[in-house]
Amino acid sequence: MFNLVLFGPPGSGKGTQSEKLIEKYGLIHLSTGDLLRKEMKAGTPLGNEAKSLIEKGQLVPDEVVVGMISSALDANPDAKGFLFDGFPRTIAQAEALDKLLTLKKTAIHAVLFLMVNEEELINRLVGRAKTSGRLDDADPEIQRNRQAVYKNETLPVAGYYQNQDKVSRVEGEGTIDEIFDRICSNIDPLLEA
Numbered sequence: 001m002f003n004l005v006l007f008g009p010p011g012s013g014k015g016t017q018s019e020k021l022i023e024k025y026g027l028i029h030l031s032t033g034d035l036l037r038k039e040m041k042a043g044t045p046l047g048n049e050a051k052s053l054i055e056k057g058q059l060v061p062d063e064v065v066v067g068m069i070s071s072a073l074d075a076n077p078d079a080k081g082f083l084f085d086g087f088p089r090t091i092a093q094a095e096a097l098d099k100l101l102t103l104k105k106t107a108i109h110a111v112l113f114l115m116v117n118e119e120e121l122i123n124r125l126v127g128r129a130k131t132s133g134r135l136d137d138a139d140p141e142i143q144r145n146r147q148a149v150y151k152n153e154t155l156p157v158a159g160y161y162q163n164q165d166k167v168s169r170v171e172g173e174g175t176i177d178e179i180f181d182r183i184c185s186n187i188d189p190l191l192e193a
């Protein structure tokens, strides 16, 4: 198996690049944000519980997202690999993911860290709000909250993987294809190894 984490702040292009990466490498896309929005849309108890947190730009509890990821791993026993997008977002989630993957006799092979400056991030989220219909993109206060949560709770996850020597930093500004090529040039040598 080949498992990747696409890492970066809200607005760094993880969703866009994930779509291209899963196609090229035949991976299963696991976006906890997408999974939570699906639950919200279906009006499940989990979705209703998550809604108020998401709409404030806060994180959903670790147990909830780890449970969703665990079910998704179990549901895809024949996967070539997984692309984790927007997960893990806390150290506790990263530790839980390592445990789940160890049970499946696999691991995270690489973490691609998309680097985008803060001003560009805010501009992108403002642009995305016009088409995504996402309240958490449209409201500047919620956006600031999401960036703060990212810095305080999620950025340490990069250090966690750095300690395992798995992080590749990728310049996340430029065209979608330029960024994609940069990501691939980090992944391809790992596959050849």
Ligand code: AMP
Pocket: 010, 032, 033, 034, 036, 053, 054, 055, 057, 058, 059, 060, 061, 062, 065, 085, 086, 087, 088, 089, 090, 093, 136, 146
């Ligand atoms: P995203 O689409 O990845 O930007 O996620 C949208 C929102 O869903 C986040 O702002 C959080 O409220 C929630 N969320 C998504 N993934 C996670 C996660 N791994 N841990 C906690 N909350 C999450």
